[in-house]
Amino acid sequence: xxxIDQVDVPAVEPRSPSRxxxxxxxxxxxxxxxxxxxxxxxxxxxxxxxxxxxxxxxNWLAIRTAPSATYWLGTxxxxxxxxxxxxxxxxxxxxAGVVSVAIAVAIGVPFGLVSGYFGGWTDQIISRxxxxxxxxxxxITAIALAAFLGPSLMNAMIAIGISAMxxxxxxxxxxxxxxxxxxxxxxxxxxxLRHSSIILRYILPxxxxxxxxxxxxxxxxxxxxxxSLSFLGLGQQPPAPSWGSMLxxxxxxxxxxxxxxxWPGAAIFLVVIGFNLLGDGLRDxxxxxxx
Amino acid sequence: xxxxxxKRLLVAIPTLLIISVFVFSLQKLxxxxxxxxxxxxxxxxxxxxxxxxxxHLNDPVPVQYLRWAGSALQGDLGMSLRTKQPVLxxxxxxxxxxxxxxxxxxxxxxxIGIPMGILAAxxxxxxxxYVANIVALxxxxxxxxxxxxxxxxxxxxxxxxxxxxxxxxxxxxxLRSIQTMLMPAFVLGNALAATLMRHxxxxxxxxxxxxxxxxxxxxxxSERAVVLEHSFRNAVLPIVTLSALLFGELLAGAVLTEQIFxxxxxxxxxxxxxxxxxxxxxxxxxxxxxVGFILMNLVADVFYVLLNPRMRAAL
Numbered sequence: 001x002x003x004i005d006q007v008d009v010p011a012v013e014p015r016s017p018s019r020x021x022x023x024x025x026x027x028x029x030x031x032x033x034x035x036x037x038x039x040x041x042x043x044x045x046x047x048x049x050x051x052x053x054x055x056x057x058x059n060w061l062a063i064r065t066a067p068s069a070t071y072w073l074g075t076x077x078x079x080x081x082x083x084x085x086x087x088x089x090x091x092x093x094x095x096a097g098v099v100s101v102a103i104a105v106a107i108g109v110p111f112g113l114v115s116g117y118f119g120g121w122t123d124q125i126i127s128r129x130x131x132x133x134x135x136x137x138x139x140i141t142a143i144a145l146a147a148f149l150g151p152s153l154m155n156a157m158i159a160i161g162i163s164a165m166x167x168x169x170x171x172x173x174x175x176x177x178x179x180x181x182x183x184x185x186x187x188x189x190x191x192x193l194r195h196s197s198i199i200l201r202y203i204l205p206x207x208x209x210x211x212x213x214x215x216x217x218x219x220x221x222x223x224x225x226x227x228s229l230s231f232l233g234l235g236q237q238p239p240a241p242s243w244g245s246m247l248x249x250x251x252x253x254x255x256x257x258x259x260x261x262x263w264p265g266a267a268i269f270l271v272v273i274g275f276n277l278l279g280d281g282l283r284d285x286x287x288x289x290x291x
Numbered sequence: 292x293x294x295x296x297x298k299r300l301l302v303a304i305p306t307l308l309i310i311s312v313f314v315f316s317l318q319k320l321x322x323x324x325x326x327x328x329x330x331x332x333x334x335x336x337x338x339x340x341x342x343x344x345x346x347h348l349n350d351p352v353p354v355q356y357l358r359w360a361g362s363a364l365q366g367d368l369g370m371s372l373r374t375k376q377p378v379l380x381x382x383x384x385x386x387x388x389x390x391x392x393x394x395x396x397x398x399x400x401x402x403i404g405i406p407m408g409i410l411a412a413x414x415x416x417x418x419x420x421y422v423a424n425i426v427a428l429x430x431x432x433x434x435x436x437x438x439x440x441x442x443x444x445x446x447x448x449x450x451x452x453x454x455x456x457x458x459x460x461x462x463x464x465x466l467r468s469i470q471t472m473l474m475p476a477f478v479l480g481n482a483l484a485a486t487l488m489r490h491x492x493x494x495x496x497x498x499x500x501x502x503x504x505x506x507x508x509x510x511x512x513s514e515r516a517v518v519l520e521h522s523f524r525n526a527v528l529p530i531v532t533l534s535a536l537l538f539g540e541l542l543a544g545a546v547l548t549e550q551i552f553x554x555x556x557x558x559x560x561x562x563x564x565x566x567x568x569x570x571x572x573x574x575x576x577x578x579x580x581x582v583g584f585i586l587m588n589l590v591a592d593v594f595y596v597l598l599n600p601r602m603r604a605a606l
Contacts, residue, residue: 132309135588136581139543140561144577147565148320224434228547231436232562251440251551255448265437273432280428 020209023285030281036274040267044090053081055088056239064257074259077249085241086263092242093271096157096226096235097219103161104168105215111165112172113199113207117180126169133166142225146234153226153242156235160225164218171214175207182206209286216282220275227268243268292596299592303585310581311363314574315356321570363578369571373564378575381560389556391461392479392549393541395472397534399480400487405530407484408491412499413518423488430485435544439478439551446474456553475552479544483537490533494526501525528598535591539584 024030043050059079067074073082115126133141145159179185180203188198229235230244238245243264250260326342327334343349347358362369368378411423447455454471461468498504499522507521508514546558553559557576564572 128305129309132306132313132581135306135310135539135584136313136577137539137543137584139546140539140577140580143546143561143565144317144573145320147573148317148570220432227434228436231547232550232565234565247437247440254440254444258444258448261437261440261444265434265440268434268437269429269432272434273428276428276432 020285024281027281027284029277030285033274033277033279033281036270037278040090040271040274041094043087044094047087047091050087052084052087055080055085055241057081064253064260066257067259073263074257076246076260077253077257082246082260082263085246086243086267089241089243089246089264090267090271092153092230092236092240093223093226093244093268096153096160097223097271097275100157100160100164100222100226101215101218103158104164104218105211107161108165108168109172109204109211112169113176113203115169116173116176117195117199117203123173127173130166130169130173134170136163138163138221139225139228142229143232143234146229151234151237153230153236153240156226156229159229160222163225164222167218168211168214171210172207175210176203179203179206213279213283213286216275217279220272220279223268223272223275292593295596296589296593299589303589306585307582310578311360312356314578314581315359317574317577318570319352368575368578371564371569371572373567373569373572378571381572382557382575382579385555385557385560388458388460388554389542389545389549389558391468392472392475392545392554392556393538395469395476396480396483396541396544397537399477400483400537403480404484404487405491408488409495409518409523411488411492412495413514415496423492427485427488430481430488433481435478435482436547436551438481439475439548442474442478443551458552458554471552472554475548475554478551479541479548482544483540486537486540487530487533491526491530494529495522498522498526528595531594531598532591535587535594538587539580542580542583 057080059075062071062075062079064077065071065075065079071081071083073086076082076085111126111130115123115130141163142156142159145162146156149155149159185198185202188202193201226235227242227244227247230242231248233245233248236242236245246264247261250257250264253260326339326346326348330338330342347355350358366379368382370376371378371381374381407423407426411420414420443455446452453474455474456471458471459467495518499518504517504522507517512521542557545556546561548554549556549558550562561573561576564570564576
């Protein structure tokens with residue numbers, strides 16, 4: 001899912017949490033998405049406890065072995081167990097998705113709150129910078145940043161987070177503009193509450209729902225972005241496993257060992273579709289206009 | 292109309308200014324002192340001082356920025372460290388390749404995405420609608436570099452139908468050129484088709500429930516005329532805007548697609564530049580991409596006004 005798709009989250013007040021939860025539970029797509037995410041999260045968390053081979057252990061007698069009873073998903077170009085690397089690779093992908101979105105939210109939301117709430121010159125400056133950042137394609141910005149920061153998983157996460165940040169500034173600003181004219185905000189202002197209290201106690205909780213939806217959908221984009229950066233050699237560095245770097249190696253052995261390319265890509269696809277399904281479900285569940 | 296275009300261009304100036312600051316700042320992110328890297332083994336203080344003077348690195352950062360921005364305005368984006376050619380020339384050489392890929396991808400996206408979106412809207416809540424939505428969601432979720440690898444595996448390695456790589460310029464050998472570009476264009480167009488499908492469906496659904504469509508049906512017009520002439524014509528406006536916004540996605544997607552199919556285009560240029568630490572090229576590509584994106588937005592806005600009689604009248 002592209003960043004462009006995701007910015008159109010409706011500027012409406014969320015429905016109550018219990019109703020939203022009931023609606024989410026009734027959405028089969030969202031539940032499937034949640035199931036996929038939970039499955040991969042469990043794999044990633046339990047990786048050290050699972051009875052699987054060391055993901056970096058090489059076996060020169062089992063180079064590019066096809067899937068078998070010993071190696072369920074086969075081995076790679078230097079005889080490493082693909083299943084083990086897939087499970088450990090889930091850590092890098094999920095971590096990159098969550099951390100980069102956390103960075104984007106942690107920077108983008110405060111700027112959006114300030115921009116929308118105070119308006120005036122502050123808003124003008126933040127909005128112009130946001131527009132400029134949005135004019136640079138997400139992945140190209142991430143590649144450029146990762147290239148200048150240096151190749152590593154942490155830098156890839158920072159690059160993705162900064163590239164995804166403008167979407168959160170724009171979304172939050174739009175939501176604040178819709179909420180700040182509500183009676184309860186006017187009331188809070190009239191009793192003399194400080195701006196910071198109004199923003200944190202009255203505005204932030206009421207703009208939280210669309211940010212949550214956007215964050216869920218952006219995790220999907222961030223996972224693809226991390227895989228893309230790792231595929232290009234700008235993310236997770238070898239020998240540490242990551243789905244993107246596994247694909248980078250696999251493309252050199254397509255005719256000899258096609259299984260090397262199949263599994264990591266399928267895993268990325270599944271996790272991303274999981275987050276997209278959950279994001280779509282959350283959007284429907286939290287939007288009061290949906291019947 | 293001209294004054295409208297002029298106003299939109301004026302609005303783009305601060306955006307471009309901020310982008311230029313961002314692109315210039317990228318080189319400041321580089322760890323270490325670039326002069327020490329340039330001096331190599333020879334860490335003679337005189338050489339280092341000479342290099343600092345030569346590249347104006349002793350100047351304050353704002354002065355360095357103004358000098359860089361002034362050169363960029365005159366089309367001087369610096370020299371490539373690797374090829375020793377001007378960055379703008381390198382970009383100009385690679386651009387036609389990516390434009391060919393982009394045109395073919397957009398053709399795929401339109402041919403798949405728009406009919407699918409119309410059908411899904413007309414047959415809302417039927418099996419066809421569900422299938423179209425699942426296909427679109429899959430298209431948005433599949434990493435295009437993996438799709439490319441899988442297509443090479445199936446179509447080139449197993450079936451031998453199309454070449455996996457070996458770009459040929461269109462004007463040298465049109466047939467071979469199209470053959471080599473078919474798979475990359477499909478890969479790149481796939482995600483765009485999914486986005487277009489979703490937006491077309493959504494735009495068509497809002498138009499199909501409008502009063503004038505009910506009136507058109509009541510007048511006894513055929514369903515084909517109602518859908519294509521009355522509904523789609525009005526639903527096309529947001530799709531036009533979206534198509535321009537997709538330009539950025541297209542360029543970003545081209546980075547990986549060109550890498551997989553070894554197409555010597557704009558995307559491969561940035562990747563090669565990253566690996567050879569050719570930072571002037573990376574900066575140049577980012578700057579040109581952003582400028583292109585802003586221009587495409589402007590074109591979309593102009594088209595929007597041209598296609599919408601109410602907006603045209605308001606100008």
